Structure formats: C-alpha cells, structure tokens
Amino acid sequence: MENIEIIDQKDTRSGFGAGLAELGDTNPNVVGLCADLIGSLKMDAFKAAHPKRFFQTGIAEANMIGMAAGLTIGGKIPFTGTFANFSTGRVYDQIRQSVAYSNKNVKICASHAGLTLGEDGATHQILEDIGLMKMLPNMVVISPCDYNQTKAATIAIADYVGPVYLRFGRPKVPNFTAPDQKFVIGKADMLSEGTDVSIFATGHLVWKAIEAGRALVEKGISAEIINVHTIKPLDEKAVLDSVRKTKCVVTAEEHMMNGGLGDSIAQLLARKLPTPLEMVAVNDTFGQSGKGEELLTKYNINTPNIIAAAEKVIARK
Amino acid sequence: MEIEALKSISSQVRRDIIRMVTAVQSGHPGGSLGCADFLTCLFFDVMKLDPNDFKMDGVGEDLFFLSNGHISPVLYSVLAHRGYFDKSELATFRKLGSRLQGHPSTDKGLPGIRMASGSLGQGLSVGLGAAQAKKLNGDDRIIYTLHGDGELQEGQIWEAAMYAAGNKVDNIISTIDYNHKQIDGDIDDVLPLGDLRLKWQAFGWDVLEMDGHNHAEILSTLAKAKEMTGNGKPIMIIMTTAMGKGVDFMEGTHKWHGSPPSLEQEQIALGQLKETLGDY
Numbered sequence: 250m251e252n253i254e255i256i257d258q259k260d261t262r263s264g265f266g267a268g269l270a271e272l273g274d275t276n277p278n279v280v281g282l283c284a285d286l287i288g289s290l291k292m293d294a295f296k297a298a299h300p301k302r303f304f305q306t307g308i309a310e311a312n313m314i315g316m317a318a319g320l321t322i323g324g325k326i327p328f329t330g331t332f333a334n335f336s337t338g339r340v341y342d343q344i345r346q347s348v349a350y351s352n353k354n355v356k357i358c359a360s361h362a363g364l365t366l367g368e369d370g371a372t373h374q375i376l377e378d379i380g381l382m383k384m385l386p387n388m389v390v391i392s393p394c395d396y397n398q399t400k401a402a403t404i405a406i407a408d409y410v411g412p413v414y415l416r417f418g419r420p421k422v423p424n425f426t427a428p429d430q431k432f433v434i435g436k437a438d439m440l441s442e443g444t445d446v447s448i449f450a451t452g453h454l455v456w457k458a459i460e461a462g463r464a465l466v467e468k469g470i471s472a473e474i475i476n477v478h479t480i481k482p483l484d485e486k487a488v489l490d491s492v493r494k495t496k497c498v499v500t501a502e503e504h505m506m507n508g509g510l511g512d513s514i515a516q517l518l519a520r521k522l523p524t525p526l527e528m529v530a531v532n533d534t535f536g537q538s539g540k541g542e543e544l545l546t547k548y549n550i551n552t553p554n555i556i557a558a559a560e561k562v563i564a565r566k
Numbered sequence: 567m568e569i570e571a572l573k574s575i576s577s578q579v580r581r582d583i584i585r586m587v588t589a590v591q592s593g594h595p596g597g598s599l600g601c602a603d604f605l606t607c608l609f610f611d612v613m614k615l616d617p618n619d620f621k622m623d624g625v626g627e628d629l630f631f632l633s634n635g636h637i638s639p640v641l642y643s644v645l646a647h648r649g650y651f652d653k654s655e656l657a658t659f660r661k662l663g664s665r666l667q668g669h670p671s672t673d674k675g676l677p678g679i680r681m682a683s684g685s686l687g688q689g690l691s692v693g694l695g696a697a698q699a700k701k702l703n704g705d706d707r708i709i710y711t712l713h714g715d716g717e718l719q720e721g722q723i724w725e726a727a728m729y730a731a732g733n734k735v736d737n738i739i740s741t742i743d744y745n746h747k748q749i750d751g752d753i754d755d756v757l758p759l760g761d762l763r764l765k766w767q768a769f770g771w772d773v774l775e776m777d778g779h780n781h782a783e784i785l786s787t788l789a790k791a792k793e794m795t796g797n798g799k800p801i802m803i804i805m806t807t808a809m810g811k812g813v814d815f816m817e818g819t820h821k822w823h824g825s826p827p828s829l830e831q832e833q834i835a836l837g838q839l840k841e842t843l844g845d846y
Contacts, residue, residue: 280702304698307732309725312691316729319631319695322680323703324623327695342685343722347692351672351682 250441250462250474259396259424261417261453262360266291267396268403269328269358273299276326276407282317283330284310289419290330290360314340317355318347326354326407332366333359333416334375337382348412349385356406357382358415362392363503364531364548365453365541366419374536374544380508382414383481389434390480392416392502392510394455396424398478401432409434416452418503420541423456437484443473446559447491450501451477451510454529454550458501461555472559483513489522497562498526501555503545506530525565527558567611572781574842575647576606580812581839582643582846586659587826593660593668596822597714598640600745600778600807604712605644607784612792614707617649620677628707629696631681633689634714634743635669636824641678642666646846650678653846687720689713690740694730697738708795709738716748719757724769730800731770739791739801743778745809747820766802778807813838 272279273295280302281295287305296303306313310331317327329336336359337344348355364374383390391406391413393399399417406413426438440455441462450458455476462472473491477484492498498518500511511528518524531548545551579602587593609615613628632641639659646653651665658664665676669684681692693711700707717723730738742762750756759765766773772794776787784805791801809823810816813835816827827835 302702304733306725306729309722309729311687311722312694312725312729315688315691315722315726316695316698318681319692319697320699322623322629322692322696323625323699323705325699325702343688343691346682346685347688353681 250459253425253440253459255423255425257424258421260419260421261393261396261399262289262419263291264396264399265358265360265403265415265417266294268400270294270298272404272407273302278324278326279407280304280320280325280327281330282306282313282327284308284313284335286331290358292330310335310340311343314343315347318351318353321353321355326356328356328358330358330360332373333362333378334373337378338375341381345385349387352387353412354410356413356415360417361419362416363418363453364536364544365503367541367544368538370538371535376505376531376536377508378416379480379504379510380512383508383513387412388481389413391434391478392452392480393478394452394476395422395426397426397428397430398432401430402478405432405434418453422453425456435479435482435484437487438476438478440476441472441474443471443495445471445495446497446499446563447473447475447495448499448501448555448559449475449477449488449510449514451480453503454501457552458555460552461559464552464556465559470559470563477510480510480513483517485517488514488517492518492522492524496524497566498524499529499555499558499562500526501529501550503550504530506532525562527562529554529558569781572606572610575610576602577840578647578843579606579640579643581836581841582656583639584813584827584832584835584839585845586639586656588829588832589657590660591826593639593826594636594824595639595826596747596809596816596820597634597637597743597745599813599816600809600811601637601640601712601743602812603779603781604741604784604805605640607781607788608710609644609648611785612788613710615648617678620650622680624680625703625705626707628710629680630710631689631693631696632670632683632712634686634712634717635683638666638668638670641670645678647843651676656846686714686717687722690723690726693738693740694726694735697735700737708792711738711740713740713742715742715744715746715759716753716756718742718759727766727769727771734798735800736796736798739788739795739803741803741805743807744804745807747809747823749820749823751820762804770799771802772799773802773804775804775806778805779811
C-alpha cells in the first residue's frame with residue numbers, strides 16, 4: 250500500500266476515449282456509436298480518425314443499442330457510448346433481448362456513473378446500473394478504478410467475444426495503476442496484503458479504500474485491499490482466499506447496496522464462507538446535486554466510512 | 567419461381583401454422599396466417615440465401631429480421647420448407663427444450679434466426695445495424711425487416727425511422743403487416759396510426775404499397791423496391807393483409823391474434839388449406 254503512488258489526476262472516461270482511439274487503429278472491426286454525447290464520452294479521437302466506423306445516433310438510445318446488436322451480424326465489434334443512466338435503465342429491454350439474450354458482441358460503455366458526476370443531480374446519478382446489468386445472463390460487468398485501468402479494460406474487452414458493460418465516471422480522480430498493465434477480465438487485483446480485514450472495492454472507491462487502508466495502519470490495523478474491477482464474473486477465489494485469512498469483510502462502491510459489488514460478495518460468502526461483512530454503499534436513496542466529494546460524504550461512502558466499517562466489522566469477528 | 571408454386575407453398579405453410587399452434591394450444595395464428603404469402607415470396611423467390619450452410623454473419627447473403635416475433639410459426643414453417651432445418655422439428659414448437667421457442671431466439675442455435683425478437687419495436691434498429699455492417703464490409707446484399715402495424719406504436723421504431731433517412735441507409739427494405747388489428751382490437755380503437763404513407767414519407771422514406779395476399783403483386787413490388795435501393799433512401803412497403811387469412815372463421819378479426827383453434831376448429835381450418843408439400 251505504501252508503494253502505491255498517484256501518477257496524476259485524470260477522469261476514467263478519458264481512459265475509455267484513449268483506449269477506444271487505440272482500438273480504432275489496431276482492430277478494424279471496432280466501431281463506435283454515440284447518442285449525442287461524443288464530447289462527454291471522449292469519443293472524439295476515434296470519430297476523427299475513423300469517421301466511417303462511427304455512428305452518431307442522436308438522442309435515441311434504444312435505436313443505438315439495437316443498431317449495435319445488428320452491427321455484430323457482419324462481424325463488427327460495436328462500442329456504444331452514453332451516460333450510465335441512459336446506457337442501462339433507459340434501454341434495459343433492448344439490452345435484454347437484442348444484446349444479452351441474443352448474446353451479441355456489444356460493448357456498452359457508460360460514463361457519469363454514480364454520485365460523482367455531481368451537480369446534474371439524481372436524474373443522472375444512476376446507482377442501480379451494476380445491479381441491472383449483472384442480473385442479465387451472458388453479461389460481463391466491469392468497473393475499473395482509474396484512467397489507466399479504464400484504458401486497459403477498454404482494449405481488453407474488444408478481444409472478449411460477448412456482451413460487456415463497462416462502467417466509468419466523470420471526475421478527475423487519482424490515476425495510480427500501471428500504464429502498461431494487462432487487464433484480465435474476472436481477475437481481481439491485490440493492491441495490498443493484510444491480515445485483519447479484507448476490503449473489496451470497485452471503481453472510484455478503490456482509491457478511497459487505499460486511503461482508508463493507510464489510515465487503518467495508523468490505528469494498528471492491517472487491511473487487505475483488493476480491487477474488484479470485474480463484478481461479473483466475480484473472482485470468487487480471490488474473495489475466498491482473502492476472507493479465509495482475515496475473517497471479516499468490507500465492500501466499497503459508488504452504487505446502491507442492492508445489486509452492487511457488496512451484494513455479489515455477500516451472496517458468495519453466504520453460500521460458501523459465512524463471514525461478518527459491512528457494505529459501504531448507497532442505502533436505498535436517490536442522490537442530489539452537489540460536488541462529488543460532498544456527495545460521497547453525504548451518502549456515507551467516503552474514506553471515513555470505509556475506516557469506520559472496517560473497525561466495526563473487526564469488532565464483529 | 568412460378569406463382570402457382572409459391573401459392574402451393576403458402577398453403578402448406580398455413581397448414582403448418584394451424585397444426586403447430588393447435589398442438590400446443592398456444593401461439594399466434596392470426597398474424598402468422600396473414601404473412602404466409604409474403605414470407606413465402608421473400609424466402610423462395612426474392613432473397614439470396616444459403617440455407618444449407620447457415621452462418622450468423624450472413625456475409626454475401628440477404629438477411630431477414632422478424633421484428634414482430636410473435637408470428638414465429640409462419641417464419642419457422644417457411645425456414646423449414648426452405649431447408650434451414652427438417653420440417654419434423656416443427657412438431658417441437660413451444661415445447662420444453664425446443665429450438666423453436668415461442669418467440670424466435672438465437673440461444674438454441676436454430677438456423678435462420680439471427681436475433682431474438684418478441685419484445686416489439688426493436689427489429690428495425692437491428693436491421694439498420696446489419697445494413698450498416700454490410701456497407702462497411704462492401705457487401706451489396708439487402709436487409710429485409712417485417713413489422714406488425716400495432717408495433718409501430720413503439721417509439722423505438724420512429725427513432726430508427728429518423729436515423730435511417732438521416733443517414734441514407736438505402737440497403738434496407740422494410741415491410742409493415744397492415745392488417746389494422748392488434749391484440750386488444752382494431753388499431754383505430756387502441757391507438758390510431760394516422761396516415762402511414764404520409765408518416766413514413768415525412769420521415770424521409772420511399773413508400774410502396776401492396777396487397778399482401780397477391781403473390782404476383784408481392785413479387786413485382788419487392789422487385790421495384792430492390793431497384794430503388796442504393797438511391798439514398800430507405801424503403802418501406804405498406805402491405806395490406808387480413809389477419810387470419812386463409813381460414814374463413816379466423817379471417818379479419820383480432821380474436822385469433824394470440825388464441826389457438828380447438829381440435830374441432832383445427833379440422834375445419836385444415837379442410838380449407840390444401841396439403842401440398844406433405845405435413846410435418
């Protein structure tokens with residue numbers, strides 16, 4: 250944990266844009282679709298370099314998803330881009346029938362997920378998207394933690410055949426994973442080994458978990474920090490191996506408690522290794538306008554909440 | 567193909583539809599009967615297909631997407647007689663483990679099906695994506711889609727309509743099964759569609775009309791539509807049909823949209839439909 254350093258501050262959506270641009274040059278089958286949010290999704294570079302392989306659908310997300318499914322017939326690998334809310338809830342049935350059930354090779358790439366898009370408020374702050382997507386058979390759900398990992402994940406999912414939901418966000422956040430990393434779908438990243446508590450985090454909350462882990466060291470607590478960038482398929486072995494050692498668990502995510510990472514880990518542990526568990530997640534409420542950091546604090550999913558959850562769950566052992 | 571030969575196939579397809587839905591007491595005979603002539607013409611005369619070597623990507627072939635998936639019986643029968651799979655498999659329709667799901671699906675690998683459908687309004691978007699893939703691949707074959715008229719009440723259809731014209735997707739020929747009926751009754755009583763020709767023209771499509779039970783007219787209209795492809799506009803054919811066509815007591819009413827005949831009614835219906843290719 251002490252050797253994890255911030256390289257710079259970058260938004261994860263720019264990692265997606267960079268990954269897509271690279272794919273544009275390396276994989277001729279990759280095509281892009283966007284529903285009037287090219288700038289927000291950072292798809293400009295791909296579009297500029299490959300205008301014929303880019304489809305601006307206008308503010309018509311249902312048509313975008315259907316077209317993406319159709320483009321796979323003929324061997325294309327479509328990457329759709331819009332906000333997470335419009336990538337999932339708005340088009341759930343289109344994804345369910347034309348992508349997941351039909352098992353089409355569509356990559357649904359979703360920015361502005363969670364609370365940290367900030368001032369736009371609850372209409373745009375989807376906190377249910379991981380749950381919606383992980384419930385669909387055939388769907389892989391990925392939630393990378395920083396710019397470098399989002400870029401690596403974007404490139405990696407082009408080589409995976411099947412539907413993928415890739416979740417990322419708007420704000421600039423610490424970029425701390427390796428720029429040359431190889432992203433392996435379904436393989437959790439051990440960030441720091443520990444013995445007293447396992448902290449499983451995803452997305453923006455991974456950095457918060459590292460901050461919490463450092464604070465816990467000061468309190469004499471050894472936390473194991475694991476970045477679960479793939480919610481589905483869950484790296485069950487990584488979870489069970491860690492929990493057998495620490496015997497208590499904290500999960501942390503910028504998502505609703507229902508349906509998120511914590512929910513997946515709780516299900517696994519209930520079946521295979523019942524263990525005290527605390528979830529740092531939004532508890533059955535909508536968000537509101539505000540700054541990202543303010544919102545993480547308001548909804549009890551910031552660094553101090555992870556620290557408190559760790560102390561609480563250790564006491565439950 | 568000769569018109570009489572096409573009519574003969576359509577008759578057998580209608581027999582199959584009646585027998586399939588009666589056998590499981592489930593399914594949608596009305597719209598299936600209404601589209602038997604159209605799908606026969608499309609699959610046996612118009613489209614370039616490779617039924618003996620089905621490939622999902624369909625490169626070099628014309629592709630068909632059934633957007634109103636509930637009329638799966640007519641598609642399954644046509645696919646079987648065209649050689650995609652043995653007609654004996656029609657006996658498994660809607661039964662546990664069958665590749666012939668209630669609504670078409672890809673997950674059990676039935677040759678001829680490239681996309682699940684059933685939840686309405688999605689097939690035009692899928693067709694547009696496939697059409698754009700053909701253009702990217704330099705593949706000059708055509709995408710065909712079929713839609714129910716009630717299905718046009720779905721908003722996604724109009725998203726796709728706008729996209730197709732705005733982006734000059736001119737390698738797609740779509741058809742509306744205009745029987746003026748939907749499950750709850752006459753379309754005008756449920757939610758009127760207004761002037762369909764004017765609506766599609768206003769959205770930037772070239773529009774043709776045809777009698778969906780006149781094989782010669784279907785062939786000539788589809789030939790005309792094909793000539794119109796490549797001219798910068800998508801093509802819509804408004805096809806007038808009668809729900810339940812071919813069986814007197816089922817014709818022209820919405821009551822058989824999603825209801826199967828009884829065994830007794832089945833015999834009456836089959837008495838009106840000549841067995842031409844051998845029942846499955």
